[in-house]
Amino acid sequence: MTARDRVGRVGVWSSLWSLAIRSGDPERVRAASAAAAEVEQLGYDAIWLGSSPAVEDAGPVLDATRTITVATGITNIWQYGAETVAAQRAELEKRHPGRFLLGLGVSHSEGNAGYARPYETMQRYVDELDAAAEPVPAGARVLAALGPKMLGLARDRSAGAHPYLVTV
Helix, strand or coil, rough: CCHHHHHHEEEEEEEEHHHHHHHHHHHHHHHCCCCCHHHHHCCCEEEEEECCCCHHHHHHHHHHHCCCEEEEEEEECCCCHHHHHHHHHHHHHHHHCCCEEEEEECCCCCCCCCCCHHHHHHHHHHHHHCCCCCCCCCEEEECCCCCHHHHHHHHHHHCCCCCCCCCC
């Protein structure tokens, strides 16, 4: 199944899940899990986790659902090392085969120490994902991309582009 088939035509993008999970508040996590189950029951194809989620943020959402695809929209490559991301993604894949899609992005220079050369940095990051102990297959990741170079990288090295927060 392609990533396009997995995310379908209509999904829900929200920071609700990431923020609830990061809060550590069991009541908020339960409410977010219930919301994920309801989104799935309503027939949506995917849940996109906002607010620069960690890969592990997808775990409780996947646990609360049975079939819906859960994607990070987007995991910030400046905040999470490629080896860690690959290992966490492999764990989710073992627990929920074929239901997690890794969305990656370079974000913006504000608030990202060491931000430089985003295209080259993303190239290196994808190389590291490919070389990880548990590699992330190109078909299991998408790249946040707006410009021509990053769109080309998304085309060549991932399942496609996630044109993050732009009009249709």
